[in-house]
Amino acid sequence: MKVNNKRTLSLMLGLVMGLGATASAYSQASLEDVMKARGLTQKDLLAAAKTYTPTGGRDEYLVFASGGQSGQVIVYGIPSMRILKYIGVFTPEPWQGYGFDDESKEVLKQGRIQGKDITWGDTHHPAFSETEGDYNGKYLVINDKANPRLAVIDLHDFETKQIVVNPFFKSSHGGAFMTPNSEYVMEAAQYAAPFSSDFVPLSEFNDKYRGGVTYWKFDLEKGRIQPDQSFTFELPPYSQDLSDAGKGPSYGWGFTNSFCSERYVGGIETGRPPFEAGCSQKDTDFLHITNWKKAAELVAAGKVSKVNGSYMIPMAQAIKEELLYLVPEPKSPHGVDVSPDGTHLIVSGKLDSHTWVYSWEKIQKAMAAKKFEGKDPYGIPIIALKDALHTQVAVGLGPLHTQYDSKKCVVYTSIYVDSMVTKWDYCEGKVLDQLHIHYNIGHLMAMEGDSVSPDGKYLVSLNKLAIDRFNPVGPLHPQNHQLIDISGDKMQLLYDMPLPLGEPHYAVAIKADKLKPAVRYKSGWNSRTDERSPYRTRAGREKTETVDGVTHVYGTVIRSHITPEIIEVEEGDTVSLHFTNLERAEDEVHGFAIYGQSVNLSIEPGKTASYTFKADKAGVYPYYCTEFCSALHLEMQGYLLVKPKGYVSKGGAVEEGQQYTKADYDKQVKTNVETQAVIDSVVGFITSHNFKDFPSVVALVEDATEQLGFAGEAKKKAEDYAAKGDYQNATLWAGQWWQYQVKTADMGLRAKTHLEQNGAVKVQAK
Ligand code: K7E
Numbered sequence: 180m181k182v183n184n185k186r187t188l189s190l191m192l193g194l195v196m197g198l199g200a201t202a203s204a205y206s207q208a209s210l211e212d213v214m215k216a217r218g219l220t221q222k223d224l225l226a227a228a229k230t231y232t233p234t235g236g237r238d239e240y241l242v243f244a245s246g247g248q249s250g251q252v253i254v255y256g257i258p259s260m261r262i263l264k265y266i267g268v269f270t271p272e273p274w275q276g277y278g279f280d281d282e283s284k285e286v287l288k289q290g291r292i293q294g295k296d297i298t299w300g301d302t303h304h305p306a307f308s309e310t311e312g313d314y315n316g317k318y319l320v321i322n323d324k325a326n327p328r329l330a331v332i333d334l335h336d337f338e339t340k341q342i343v344v345n346p347f348f349k350s351s352h353g354g355a356f357m358t359p360n361s362e363y364v365m366e367a368a369q370y371a372a373p374f375s376s377d378f379v380p381l382s383e384f385n386d387k388y389r390g391g392v393t394y395w396k397f398d399l400e401k402g403r404i405q406p407d408q409s410f411t412f413e414l415p416p417y418s419q420d421l422s423d424a425g426k427g428p429s430y431g432w433g434f435t436n437s438f439c440s441e442r443y444v445g446g447i448e449t450g451r452p453p454f455e456a457g458c459s460q461k462d463t464d465f466l467h468i469t470n471w472k473k474a475a476e477l478v479a480a481g482k483v484s485k486v487n488g489s490y491m492i493p494m495a496q497a498i499k500e501e502l503l504y505l506v507p508e509p510k511s512p513h514g515v516d517v518s519p520d521g522t523h524l525i526v527s528g529k530l531d532s533h534t535w536v537y538s539w540e541k542i543q544k545a546m547a548a549k550k551f552e553g554k555d556p557y558g559i560p561i562i563a564l565k566d567a568l569h570t571q572v573a574v575g576l577g578p579l580h581t582q583y584d585s586k587k588c589v590v591y592t593s594i595y596v597d598s599m600v601t602k603w604d605y606c607e608g609k610v611l612d613q614l615h616i617h618y619n620i621g622h623l624m625a626m627e628g629d630s631v632s633p634d635g636k637y638l639v640s641l642n643k644l645a646i647d648r649f650n651p652v653g654p655l656h657p658q659n660h661q662l663i664d665i666s667g668d669k670m671q672l673l674y675d676m677p678l679p680l681g682e683p684h685y686a687v688a689i690k691a692d693k694l695k696p697a698v699r700y701k702s703g704w705n706s707r708t709d710e711r712s713p714y715r716t717r718a719g720r721e722k723t724e725t726v727d728g729v730t731h732v733y734g735t736v737i738r739s740h741i742t743p744e745i746i747e748v749e750e751g752d753t754v755s756l757h758f759t760n761l762e763r764a765e766d767e768v769h770g771f772a773i774y775g776q777s778v779n780l781s782i783e784p785g786k787t788a789s790y791t792f793k794a795d796k797a798g799v800y801p802y803y804c805t806e807f808c809s810a811l812h813l814e815m816q817g818y819l820l821v822k823p824k825g826y827v828s829k830g831g832a833v834e835e836g837q838q839y840t841k842a843d844y845d846k847q848v849k850t851n852v853e854t855q856a857v858i859d860s861v862v863g864f865i866t867s868h869n870f871k872d873f874p875s876v877v878a879l880v881e882d883a884t885e886q887l888g889f890a891g892e893a894k895k896k897a898e899d900y901a902a903k904g905d906y907q908n909a910t911l912w913a914g915q916w917w918q919y920q921v922k923t924a925d926m927g928l929r930a931k932t933h934l935e936q937n938g939a940v941k942v943q944a945k
């Protein structure tokens with residue numbers, strides 16, 4: 180330990196004297212040499228220059244991508260394509276403690292299906308909360324296709340706060356899509372099924388199986404879905420697919436695709452033709468148009484009944500109230516995308532090489548004139564194609580999804596079969612450019628592309644296959660997100676990003692400066708409910724208390740100790756540990772893990788996290804902090820002692836490993852005095868510069884000052900013991916005093932380096 184002390188100190192002195200700031204040894208090779216050696220072209224270099232982000236640089240946009248089968252959300256930057264975070268949503272994620280601490284277990288519990296824990300999700304479509312059709316940077320909602328659920332992520336801390344389960348569906352794909360003021364989140368069913376959880380034979384498919392679209396009420400103030408104010412349209416058992424909410428002139432309406440409007444049920448094992456054959460017979464499927472605004476008024480007026488405890492609008496009522504219409508759409512469609520101005524809709528059929536552009540004005544006229552070509556088997560009026568269509572454009576084989584550019588009339592459509600992106604003009608109905616991608620693009624995504632004011636600039640192609648794009652890593656390949664520059668007339672492919680997590684379905688990108696994430700929580704915060712935790716513990720108030728047979732440990736964590744360090748319980752006790760992180764410093768997270776328990780807590784500054792378990796076996800259980808939080812991180816440890824029932828202590832204090840003398844004490848004090856000189860010199864440097872112009876330095880200085888305060892407290896204890904001649908405790912407290920000094924110096928040096936590297940200037944000493 181003493182050796183360690185010296186080394187750390189000399190390192191610090193070195194830094195203070197500028198020895199650590201060695202000149203970077205740049206490679207002498209010229210750009211041409213590197214290009215030649217790596218076989219790079221001018222075009223490659225241009226692409227690199229457009230994406231390369233030097234150390235410390237930030238991205239212009241942040242992408243929130245579906246993590247597919249991982250049940251998570253992936254956050255990365257554009258143009259750098261650097262991954263910043265995986266957010267645990269439907270799946271436990273230990274780094275974030277998600278699904279391991281009591282607080283987040285409560286969130287996952289909300290997602291139980293018929294009482295069963297579901298510990299994964301098939302995330303497809305993320306959507307930002309909106310204000311007047313623009314992303315407001317507050318919340319993100321994403322669906323789970325496998326189990327019809329939606330999750331709400333708060334962008335203040337990038338944590339999942341809520342999961343809701345659809346009361347009717349057995350799968351859901353057409354979500355999440357936000358209405359322009361976040362009034363509702365659309366979630367459409369996918370595979371038709373009975374609305375009840377009962378068994379219903381397939382012979383009753385047409386009568387008892389149903390599709391639907393749920394409008395989940397969203398409270399933008401609270402950032403939570405309100406199930407009791409949400410409602411669902413009962414729809415025919417066509418496989419509803421993607422949705423989009425109207426805006427501008429189409430505000431108040433929602434649009435939902437469907438495939439397999441043949442209502443075909445397979446049965447390949449009994450010799451029946453498979454689903455794929457029966458579901459692709461007709462030349463057209465149906466676009467469903469629903470009026471959520473009027474429906475919400477009916478709900479408010481008490482005219483909608485509840486089924487399964489939730490508002491449900493039966494088809495007959497929707498038809499009677501003129502809330503529901505159908506329009507033919509191209510065979511086996513996938514995406515439906517409303518134009519930013521809300522005047523047009525673009526639908527692509529996977530089995531048609533055209534995209535179909537619909538005019539909302541025409542559709543509205545047909546509705547007003549009650550001009551229909553007929554009704555479907557459920558009595559829903561069908562608007563004739565010719566009364567809705569603006570134009571059809573041949574864009575390539577297997578068109579799927581469309582994104583809108585910032586330039587008027589310009590759109591990009593993903594072409595699955597031909598593996599390309601087609602840029603085209605939907606006003607004029609002509610193709611402008613095509614770009615091959617690798618391989619089999621699904622969705623594509625432009626910057627703020629779902630808003631009323633798309634930014635254009637970049638497009639990401641979310642590909643279904645990677646095949647040969649990366650070094651082989653076994654039969655399961657990474658996914659491929661390809662970045663495309665769309666700022667010019669010609670699209671330019673810039674970057675391939677492998678993502679080893681799950682199928683990329685959809686993603687949304689927001690201007691990074693719209694996000695204002697927190698650095699720390701308010702002290703003692705339950706981050707999942709966003710309320711002060713009842714287990715909040717302040718420094719010096721740590722305690723153990725048994726309530727209703729549960730032993731509650733109110734603990735704290737701060738560099739570099741866990742309080743308490745010894746926890747004693749009896750075999751069979753239920754133990755509930757609560758730790759509050761007392762840090763205020765940015766990025767000073769502590770973890771908590773314990774032998775023989777499946778737990779890792781992530782306790783960010785200010786957070787209170789809990790872990791409740793049964794200590795069912797007597798024994799010794801070491802615990803420790805799982806984040807390398809400081810030089811003394813390894814010492815951030817403790818013991819849970821589970822005593823056998825009826826255990827009687829034989830007495831005796833904790834054994835001392837090492838005995839200390841006055842000489843040891845004096846030596847430690849000498850070290851501390853030297854360290855204080857280092858601190859003083861750093862403080863002198865900082866205060867003689869304009870450090871107040873650097874917010875991150877101000878935060879570091881605050882943290883350093885706090886640590887120095889703790890050092891003062893420890894110093895006092897050491898001196899008191901020394902005065903009494905107790906050199907054992909005096910030396911140990913002097914060591915603790917030094918630990919706080921080291922943390923102070925660590926912060927101070929970081930601040931000094933930042934000032935040096937960012938052009939701080941000397942100011943006149945006051
Ligand atoms: Cu993969 Cu929108 Cu679910 Cu299309 S979805 S490709």
Ligand code: CUA
Pocket residue numbers: 737738739768769770804805806807808809812813815
């Ligand atoms: Cu806290 Cu390591």
